[in-house]
Amino acid sequence: SQQGEEDPQALSIQEGENATMNCSYKTSINNLQWYRQNSGRGLVHLILIRSNEREKHSGRLRVTLDTSKKSSSLLITASRAADTASYFCATADSGAGSYQLTFGKGTKLSVIP
């Protein structure tokens, strides 16, 4: 089963604008990760934020985590056409004996040149 939901399901912006995607989840987590998937391809890891962290930056990416609300956001600044892809959040549960990453359904981002 899938852990949570990304919001929005689809997002279309102009090149140069910022894109914000949100993720909600249901259980206690060890960490939350964001992945990108180009059409028909495998997933590429973008950034990981641990449960005791609130914000993390990597290049044009900014991730926030609010464990009290069980939510995270991914901000892509100064978007480029090459950022067009689906973005997934994935959680690593803090429960003992579970090794899986649980993915949401993704946000499909289209950046228009």
Added chain:
Amino acid sequence: DTGVSQNPRHKITKRGQNVTFRCDPISEHNRLYWYRQTLGQGPEFLTYFQNEAQLEKSRLLSDRFSAERPKGSFSTLEIQRTEQGDSAMYLCASSLEWGAGAEAFFGQGTRLTVV
């Protein structure tokens, strides 16, 4: 190329046939995962290996599915008596560690179409 490699990239099979997919993880990674992804959905966990030991299996993995990782290197995922509902992208990933939450490296996937 030292990334995760999956073969074949595409497989079309008739309903009722058996299929086998192969995954070669990054060589120093001891952890290997299989996921299934259908159109418009996120990947769903199937099974996990630490070295050669299969430590976790999803209830999605019915009796028709079996996965192996002999010698803790490459892994195979076999689906017996395929059904149309098995049509999906099958993704393999590997990582060095878990718990601390190291990133998972994914292969390009094997797209299965059951006709």
